[in-house]
Amino acid sequence: MSLTQVSGTGVFLLCLMLYGCTAPEPRKELFTPTDAQMKIRSAQSRAFEVKDRTVAMRGVIAALQDLGFIIERANEPLGLVTAARFAEPNYYDVLGVTVTVRPQEEGKTLIRANAIYNNKPIEDPKVYQNFFASVERSLFLTKD
Numbered sequence: 001m002s003l004t005q006v007s008g009t010g011v012f013l014l015c016l017m018l019y020g021c022t023a024p025e026p027r028k029e030l031f032t033p034t035d036a037q038m039k040i041r042s043a044q045s046r047a048f049e050v051k052d053r054t055v056a057m058r059g060v061i062a063a064l065q066d067l068g069f070i071i072e073r074a075n076e077p078l079g080l081v082t083a084a085r086f087a088e089p090n091y092y093d094v095l096g097v098t099v100t101v102r103p104q105e106e107g108k109t110l111i112r113a114n115a116i117y118n119n120k121p122i123e124d125p126k127v128y129q130n131f132f133a134s135v136e137r138s139l140f141l142t143k144d
Contacts, residue, residue: 043125045112046132047104048139053079056101056109059139067134069097093118097131111135 050056053076060081061071069083079101087093097115104110113131115122 040121040123040125041112043123043128044114045110046128046135047108047110048136049107050109050139051107053101053103053109055142056111056139057081059135059142060099060101060111062142063131063134063138064097064099066138067131069095087117 048056048059050059057074057076057079061074064071064081064083067085069085072082072084074081081099081101082097083099084094084096087095095115095117097113099111099113102110102112111132113128115127115131
């Protein structure tokens, strides 16, 4: 084998290895909203007749605690609450939720919940209806 054959083969292998290291191009539709995403976002969001975001955040935290969640983070300036709990019946499954609380016009507050079960998004609207019913009860109980 001659030196030119070895160096030619080496260059080819080097090019092949470098080609394998390049990152693939991201898909252009990666951040394009779909009708399904808009539908689930609608199910995940609900406006409440609450003027003060702090009151709404306390209602969300109380509702999550009533549902057996452990509050991981609560950031009032950002209006963000994250919580998790072990799910029945196995207690090794994990249910996590992130809730955002944003003030809206005319004395309303928009609350949006995003739940995951074992790292898979929950898209069933009934789950979110149940959560918002619990938030509504919590807000009613904490009214002055």
